[in-house]
Amino acid sequence: MLPAIKAEFRKLLTVRSTYFISLFSIALVIFFSFYVEGIRGADSAMVSAKLENEILNAVGLMPIFGAIVAILLVAHEYRYNTIMYTLTAINRRSKVLLAKIVALVSYTIVYVLVGTALGVLAMYIGLHIKDISLISQHVAWGEIAWRIVFYSLAYVLLGFILAILFRNVVASIVTIFILPSTAEPLLGLLLKDNSKYLPFSSLERVISPEVHSSPGLTAASAAVVFSIYLVVFGIVAWILFLDRDATN
Secondary structure (H helix, E strand, C coil), X not given: CHHHHHHHHHHHHCCHHHHHHHHHHHHHHHHHHHHHHHHCCHHHHHCCCHHHHHHHHHHHHCHHHHHHHHHHHHHHXXXXXXXXXXHHHCCCHHHHHHHHHHHHXXXXXXXXXXXXXHHHHHHHHHHHHCCCCCCCCCCCHHHHHHHHHHXXXXXXXXXXXXXXXXXXXXXXXXXXXXXXXXXXXXXXXXXXHHHHHCHHHHHHHHHCCCECCECCCCHHHHHHHHHHHHHHXXXXXXXXXXXXXXXX
């Protein structure tokens, strides 16, 4: 199993797309944190939740790019027909999936933590340039930690599952962008109040939990709802991965 995990880390860390996508997304976080939350956000420096909001905003931007990295890790193997070497090098296909998941989870945690830390630093630099100091900040570190970890891993694992299902780069990336921006809002018009149980609506609640003016699922309940979607589609992807011919 260890050689399989090492192989997946090698695939992930030796392609330029991983670094380009990760650095591009982190650059976006730094820009928005520095300019929007720092330079232009000086008026909100008196808000005791500004630091927590900055962390959540940074995390809200990064996982979609992590999902693209996950898609490329899987779909590129089918595109360039290297999946045959992967499957023949390991005696069980389930080990291939597990090795990829271990590599992606490790990458995601490091990627999100680094990006969030740099975003917070950029915000402080922007505020310092405006000669503004934050008031005492209140951050529920335990709660915010599980929310950002769940949200980040959920997006990346969803991208991974889509790549297993479609085995195509374009189809997987288009799906992960179209579903939350177009398909789900249209479906939400039909479901109305029950739209909160749709996958991306529930996932967004994890990073933006219920407030009194916007009733809906709590962060914990939303995480449970999205986990159910993730498990169901994950099982389908696993079964198809075991049964389908890799050459078709």
